[in-house]
Structures are given as C-alpha cells and as structure tokens.
Amino acid sequence: MEDHEWLAQRFEEQRPRLEAVAYRMLGSTGEAEDAVQDAWLRLTRADPDAVENLAAWLTTVVSRVCLNMLRSRATRREESLEAAHVPDPVVTAEPGADPEQEAVLADSVGLAMLVVLETLAPAERLAFVLHDMFAVPFDDIAGMLEKSPAAVRQLASRARRRVQGSAQPDRDRGRQREVVDAFFAAARDGDFDSLVAVLHPDVVLRSDGGAGHPLSVTYHGARTVAGQAITFGRLFPLAHPALINGAAGVVVASRDRVLSVMAFTVADGRIAAIDVLADPERLSDLDLPPLADGTGSDGLGG
Template identity: 75%
Template sequence: MDDRAWLAQRFEEQRPRLRAVAYRMLGSVSEADDAVQEAWLRLSRSDPSAVENLGAWLTTVVARVALNLLRSRAQRREEPLDVHVPDPIVSRESGLDPEHEAVLADSVGLALLVVLETLTPAERLAFVLHDMFGVPFEEIAPMIERTPAAARQLASRARRRVRGRAPAPDPDLARQRAVVDAFFAAARNGDFDGLVAVLDPDVVLRSDGGTRRTRLSVVYRGASTVAEQAITFGRLSPFARPALVNGAAGVVVAAQGRPLSVMGFTVTDGRIVAIDVLSDPDRLARLDLAVLDD
C-alpha cells in the first residue's frame, strides 16, 4: 500500500466522527460533508509524518472550517431568520443505517439542533467539542482565540441554555411512535381533545418553509394552538409515512412520491413537547429521503 492509499484509509476511519462533529456544528448535511471534504484536502496537502495525533488534527481542522462557516453565515444575514429548522436526517423506521447511526450518536434530535442554532459560533464550538466529544478546553481555546478558562465559560453558558430549552426525548422508541401515531389519528379525525391529550401544555411547533414558502415559516406555542393547527392540516395525515427523524419517531409527508415536509417529534414523558417541520422545497430536494422508496 502506497503512502496516499494508507493516508486515505486512515482518513476514512475518522470520517464518521468528523461528520458527526460537523453536523452538530452546522446543522446542515451538505455543509458538514463540505467541511469533511475540506479536511481531506488539507490532509492530502500536508506532511502526515508531522501529525502526531491524526484524529485530533482532523477534528481541529473540521471544527475550524465549521466555525468559519458559522461566522460567515451570521455576517450574511442582515436580520436573523424567524424560524430555521436544521437539516433532518431521515431513516427507515426499521432502524438507522450505520452511517446515520454514527452521525446521530447521543440522540442529536432536531429540538437540540434548533437550540444550538441560537448559540454564538464560539459557544457552539466550545459546547459541541467539549460536551459531545470530550475535547479538552486546552485544545479548544486556540481555535477561538480565547484562554482555556474563557472557553470553559462559553461551554458552561451554552450548556445552561441547552438544558433549559432542549428537552430530552423518551428513550423508548416504541412509546414515541405510539404517541406520534395517536397525534395523527386525532388530527385525521378532527379530535381536538385527543390532540390536546398527547401534547405537552407548553408544546412548541416550529415550521420552516424557506424563502419560497414564507407563509409556512411560523412558530406556534401551547397545546390548544398546536391542536388547532394540526386539525387544519389534518387532510395531509393520510400522506404521512412513518420514519426515523434524527433517530426519533417522525414522519415524511409525501404525495405521489413528492416530499411535502419532514416532521420531527420530541416526545417526553408520553407527551409531545416539540414538533419541528421542514417544508422548504429547495432543502427537501437535497435530503436523502430513501424512506420514500419503500
């Protein structure tokens, strides 16, 4: 095996972790893949013999690329988006494939990614690298040009926001599915009380329609309000196909093979606490929706 083939093999061993880091940092599947590809390009142009710890080196590269993308993203926006649902990762209900499983380890649900979107780029990097991947603050600090103590403070601040706003889903997937099925049955039948029964009183529904469906970019709060909306769109219930959305019970709404939306649910203590809907046709077209091939 020549040196380049050996280097490519070592890189492929690291790819699942690198994609996981990039996805948590960016909330975008395509941008995460771009960040990983950039890490490979930089590695292929470097002297691998000078790299003492390849995994740490590649993680640093991907994190720096993602940080720059986040900063560029913030600078491009004159006004913050009212609603932005990160890219969901959709799998068949039978289970995650190995590639998705690696990216979604530690239950990275859409509700968590939505909260991560509210962090500053530096907070997000410190929290993701330290709390999710165990990178020491001494290694994080140079990436954001801060001291280790300052990096620790950033992660702590981010952690408080995540704990307060990103509910942990029930670990029992079958229980999640039962609650989601009950939600759609009630919506289909126009059963307002049935909907309220499966919704947490403080449930949040976030819908991202993108630039072409701005009327669908809305946030609804409270069981009664969300139940009313569910009944309004109850006619779409027959087109909802069960799927795993970021490893949790969700659906792909599709008609005649064309995806209309992806809906991710966060179920806690037997009730739905968050519903995240992506109905942006441009972004839906870029997702891997192999679940529709069944």
Template identity: 65%
Template sequence: MDEHEFLADRFEAHRGHLRAVAYRMLGSLTEADDAVQEAWLRLSRTDTSAVENLGGWLTTVVGRVCLDMLRSRTSRRETPLDERLPDPVVSPADGIDPEQEALVADSVGLALLVVLQSLAPAERLAFVLHDMFGVPFEEIAEIVGRSPAAARQMASRARRRVRGAAPVPDRDLKRQREVMEAFQAAARGGDLEALVAVLDPDVVLRADGGGPEGGWTEIRGARAVAEQALLFRRLAHESRPALVNGATGIVSSVDGRPVSVLSFTIADGRVVAIDILADPDRLAHLDLAALDD
C-alpha cells in the same frame, strides 16, 4: 500502497466521526460534507509525521473550519439562524442506516439542533467539541483564540442554554410511536381535547417552509398547536412513518413527491416539540430512497 493512499485510508477511517462533528456544528448535511472535504485538503497539504493522534488533529481542524463557516454565515445571513430548521436525517421507521448512526447518536434531534444554532459560533463550538466529543478545553481555546478558562465558560453558558431550551427525549421508540399515533388519530378525528391531552402544555411547533422570507412559523402552547394540527388534517397527504434524527416522525407526500418531514420530540409520554420541514428546495435534496425499500 503509496503514502497518499495510506493517508487517504487513515482519513476515511475518521470520516464518519468528522461528519458527525460538522453536522452538529452546522446543522447542514451539505455544509458538513464541505467541511470534511476541506479537512481532507488541509491534511493532504500538511506534514503530519509528528501528529500522534490523527483523529484528534482532524477533529480540531473540522472544528476550526466549521467555526469559520458559522462566522461567515452569521455575517451574511439576514434571516436569524434560529429561524431555519436544520437538515433532517431521515431513516426507515424500522431502523437507522449504519452510515447515519454517528450523525444522530446521543439524541441529536432537530429540537436540540435548533437550540444549538441559536448559540454564538464560539459557544456552539465549545459545547459541541467538549460536551459531545470530549475535546479538552486547551485545544478548544486554541481554535477560538481564547484562554482555556474562557473556553470553559463559553461551554458552560451554552450548556445552560441547551438545558433550558432543549428537552431530553424519551429513548423508547415503541412508546414514541404510540404517542405519535395517538396524536395522528386525534388530529384525523378532529378531537381537539384529545390532541391537547397528548401535547405538553409548553409544546412548540416549528415549521420551515423556505422561500426568501424564510417561511418560518413558530407556535407555542398545547391548545394553539392542537388547533394548528386540526388545520393540517384537511390536507389529504400520503404519510409514511419514519425516523427523523433517530426519533419518530412522518414523511408526507403528494403523488410520490415529499411535501413535508415531521419530527416529534416526545418526553415523559407527551409531545414537547414538533418540527416540520416543508421547504420544497431542501426536500428535493433529501435522500429518501431507503423509505421505499
């Protein structure tokens, strides 16, 4: 095995971790893959003979690449970043694909990613690298060009924002399914009060339909969300249970073509968030083949 092959093998050992870092930073599976590929290109052009911790070195490289991508995205995008649903990671209802486990570990649901993308790029980097992956503030400071104290402060601000806006979901998938099925039964039966009962009073529904205007809908409050759910029931779609970022969800289809992916965030036995991706272009690029097995 030559030196290039040896380096490639070492990189592949870290690919899953690096993709998980990039996904939390960017909320886009395609861009996450691009960031990981850029890290490989930088590694292949760098003399790493003095690098003692290759995994840590690669993590900071991916962090720096993602920070640049976020800053570029922020400067050119007219639609606010928190008015676009992150890419969902869809798995069969009976379990997550091993290759996807790192992507959705630590309850990285869509509701959390929506909050993360509302953070300033440097705050998001500080929170993701430190709180989710344990990168020291000294290393984060070098990436953002600030002092370690400033990096610590950025992570602290982000942490307060996340705690205030991203609910901690129930971990029990069986209980999650029971709540989701109660929601579906009430919606199909047209029972408004039963729907309200299964929803948290402060529930939020976010729907991303894509298009040049963003196609973004956000509805808050149990009764308003319940009324919207009753409108959805008129659409006679085939639905299949699935895991969406490790949480219970639904993939709806028409003639075998996916038309929406729904993710339910459930806490304390009630639905606290419903996130719906209905953008035809993005749905067409999702890998849903595992759902047919």
C-alpha cells in the same frame, strides 16, 4: 502513490466522526460534507511527518472550518427573526434488529436540540459540541478559539445551561411512536381535545418552508398547535412513519413527491416540539430510505 492511498484510507476511517462533528456544529448535511472535504484538501497539502495525531489534527481543522462558516453565516443572515429555520433532518427507516443501526441511532442528536444549538454564539456552540458531545479537552478547544481553558469552560457551561433548559426527550422510541400515533389519530378525526391532551402546554411548532415563505412560522401553546394540526389534517393520510434524527417522526409524501418531514420531541409522554421542514428545494436534496406504508385511512400505527 502508496503514501496517498494510505493517507486516504486513514482519512476515510475518520470521516464518520468528522461528519458527526460538522453536522452538530452546522446543522446542515451539505455544509458538513463541505467542511470535511475542506479538511481532506488541507491534509493533502500538509506535511504528514508534522501530524502526530491524525484524529486530533483533523478534528481541529474541521472545527475551525465550521467555526468560520458559523461566523460568516451570522454576519450574512438577514431573515426576519420571526422566520422559523429547521436544521437539515437525517431520515432513516424504523429500527429493526440491526445492532449497528441501533448504535448509530443511540448517538443521534434530535432536531429540537439542533434548533437550540442554533441560538448559541459560534464559540459557545463549538465549545459545547466538542467537549460535551465528543469529549475533546478544554485545553485543545482553547487553542482553536484562542482563549484560555477557563474561558472555554465558561462558554461550554453557558451553552449547557441553554440546552438543559429545553425539553429533554424520552428515550423509549416505542413510547415516542405511541404518542405520535395518538397525535395523528386525533388530527385525522378532528378531535381538538385529544390533540391538546397529547401536547405539552408549552409545545412549540416550527415550520420551515424556505426563506420568505409564508409557511416559515413558529406557533406556541397546545391550543394553537392543535388548531394548526386540524387545519392541515387532510395531509396526514400521506404520512409515512420514519425516524427523524433517531426519534419517531414522519415523511409526508404524495407518490414520488415529498411534501414535508416532521420531527417530534416527546418529553414526559407528551409532544414538546414539532419541527417541520417543508422547503421544496431542501427536501429535494434529502437522502431518504424506502418509506414505510402511509397512514391511509387508518392513521399511523393502524
């Protein structure tokens, strides 16, 4: 019993890192929790004396479980290629003076990056996530993928080029919020020109209403996205400021019902991507913090 409790304590110490690895691999909080739980079950069946480095052993197990889940997902996914899919968002309150919260937010990965990671082959995603995000050596990853270290290095390099080719978000959250506020103010006022001005010319709006739902669509270009923003502007007074994966965003909610979560990628002072989760089933599973006051008639930011 004492050995089991000691093992459980050691596992819990590793859980935050393991969940971070799994979330970046899968883009799903529920599946990430399942992968970590699978690792715990395997640990309870393993010979403790044969595990020299528990952290490395658990990372390997979780990574292999995630790899299998990604491969299974790729073979069974039959949705239209045009249907938008937005990964599970992580919603937190606006930051205060809590250094621990700031440290967690600094390590956040934006929804837009997770969307890019979803375009990678499973092996590319594993190589990039483990090496570039968690500093796992290529030699260790090679064993997981049953490839040479040189081949794994190439996988990570291809993934890196794809990620670097996407918009790189501004790190100043205060500036992010200013830009998002300007977006909502212009949408509320029906000011098309101001909306276009705050959007990057190549902005992408992804809306995920669930499999087969007409709201699962992708729009490209500032003028098209501005038109959509004005169309749905009536909902924006219900928007509550929040951080979505560590970046400025909103939760659109009416009383006790969440209508959508909107994440914004602000790059060079303009909005480069908007990711909207409007799937009622997935929204009901979100762990939401107490929401800040909505926009009311004054818009976000007053």
